[in-house]
Amino acid sequence: MKPINIHSEIGELTSVLVHRPGNEIENLTPESMEQLLFDDIPYLPAMQKEHDVFAAALQERGIEVLYLDKLMAESLQSEEARSDFVEKMMRESRLPADGSSKALKEYLLSKNSPDLVDCMISGVLKEELPEQKKQHLYEMMARHYPFYLDPMPNLYFTRDPAAVIGEGISINPMSQPARRRESMFIEHIIHRHPRFSGVDIPLWIDRLYDFPIEGGDELVLSKTVLAVGVSERTSARAVEQIAENLFKQRSGIEKVVAVEIPKKRSSMHLDTVFTMVDYDQFTTHAQVVDKDGKMNIFILEKGDPIRIYRRENLKETLKEVLGLAEVNLIPCGGEDKIASAREQWNDGSNTLAIAPGSVVTYERNYVSNELLRDNGIEVIEVPSSELVRGRGGPRCMSMPLYRKDLK
Numbered sequence: 088m089k090p091i092n093i094h095s096e097i098g099e100l101t102s103v104l105v106h107r108p109g110n111e112i113e114n115l116t117p118e119s120m121e122q123l124l125f126d127d128i129p130y131l132p133a134m135q136k137e138h139d140v141f142a143a144a145l146q147e148r149g150i151e152v153l154y155l156d157k158l159m160a161e162s163l164q165s166e167e168a169r170s171d172f173v174e175k176m177m178r179e180s181r182l183p184a185d186g187s188s189k190a191l192k193e194y195l196l197s198k199n200s201p202d203l204v205d206c207m208i209s210g211v212l213k214e215e216l217p218e219q220k221k222q223h224l225y226e227m228m229a230r231h232y233p234f235y236l237d238p239m240p241n242l243y244f245t246r247d248p249a250a251v252i253g254e255g256i257s258i259n260p261m262s263q264p265a266r267r268r269e270s271m272f273i274e275h276i277i278h279r280h281p282r283f284s285g286v287d288i289p290l291w292i293d294r295l296y297d298f299p300i301e302g303g304d305e306l307v308l309s310k311t312v313l314a315v316g317v318s319e320r321t322s323a324r325a326v327e328q329i330a331e332n333l334f335k336q337r338s339g340i341e342k343v344v345a346v347e348i349p350k351k352r353s354s355m356h357l358d359t360v361f362t363m364v365d366y367d368q369f370t371t372h373a374q375v376v377d378k379d380g381k382m383n384i385f386i387l388e389k390g391d392p393i394r395i396y397r398r399e400n401l402k403e404t405l406k407e408v409l410g411l412a413e414v415n416l417i418p419c420g421g422e423d424k425i426a427s428a429r430e431q432w433n434d435g436s437n438t439l440a441i442a443p444g445s446v447v448t449y450e451r452n453y454v455s456n457e458l459l460r461d462n463g464i465e466v467i468e469v470p471s472s473e474l475v476r477g478r479g480g481p482r483c484m485s486m487p488l489y490r491k492d493l494k
């Protein structure tokens with residue numbers, strides 16, 4: 088069986104990659120949280136419980152839930168692989184090549200693979216190592232900075248560092264310095280884990296590409312249509328590049344729909360304001376899509392050269408590219424301006440479809456959840472008092488690896 092297969096946003100989900108928040112969350116401080124893209128410091132035990140409920144809700148539906156740290160440790164089998172990866176991680180963490188980095192490398196490699204992975208994700212505090220002799224000015228002057236390796240508290244949003252599209256993958260050059268190293272894990276797993284490494288998996292974009300793109304902006308609308316948000320995190324250049332690669336490499340994708348959204352934190356990715364919940368139903372948010380669906384949209388169409396058409400209506404564009412007679416946009420938080428702003432901030436639009444017409448959402452977004460049910464959608468609710476503090480919902484917390492094809 089193919090190890091990855093995603094030809095839609097809503098086909099029955101059978102395998103998904105997640106990350107249970109760990110000690111990286113404990114390394115957030117009031118000083119670092121903004122730079123690390125958090126609005127507050129979650130209470131880890133409660134957050135883990137909520138994440139376990141999320142994972143159990145998926146497992147109850149027969150979905151295989153794979154954990155990123157486990158796959159990563161399983162793909163660090165040889166000493167050579169461990170040493171290469173640690174060196175790469177240190178390079179990308181911008182550690183200077185001096186006495187302390189030699190000690191850090193030794194410290195990391197003294198751990199077994201699960202602990203090594205945990206350590207790279209959690210971050211390494213300077214005080215974990217015996218004090219090193221300082222040789223350089225920057226070492227003497229940087230003594231107040233607590234970390235050798237910064238923590239990666241956003242890793243539980245496995246959606247963003249990579250996205251499976253068709254039978255290939257985009258391993259994303261991420262926009263924010265705080266998240267750039269995350270896609271190294273996925274790259275390593277895809278190349279080295281026995282589950283994936285024997286298979287030729289086409290790469291739609293490489294993590295070293297010069298312009299950013301993140302998975303929260305990549306939505307596989309159908310076998311032939313990919314929607315990509317042009318957002319705070321994803322550049323128009325990367326959208327054009329991924330379109331070119333998808334068209335050239337026979338991915339099955341024939342149209343890429345570039346949807347512009349406001350470049351701001353509350354709508355950082357397309358999936359914070361737009362997700363697909365059924366064949367012809369989508370969540371949206373009034374901040375970016377009004378009732379009539381007006382937006383700035385471009386369709387990139389396969390051809391030599393690629394043809395680009397402007398569109399200005401989301402509803403009409405969805406009908407056109409998906410061949411639908413009607414499309415229903417379900418507004419997050421309904422018509423009430425306050426509920427709509429509150430629930431969008433708390434990821435009410437960010438649903439994870441596990442089958443056509445069946446989604447996982449945060450229970451706190453009761454207005455949106457009721458509206459989804461009124462429209463015939465099955466809603467599986469999970470708690471999120473702590474998970475929500477990282478500003479992402481069920482879609483953000485999942486990287487689908489396999490969905491059954493739609494009939």
Ligand SMILES: NC(=O)NCCC[C@H](N)C(=O)O
Nearest residue numbers: 124244303356477478479483
């Ligand atoms: N797809 C998503 O919208 N992911 C949420 C990412 C939240 C994270 N704190 C970030 O700022 O990147």
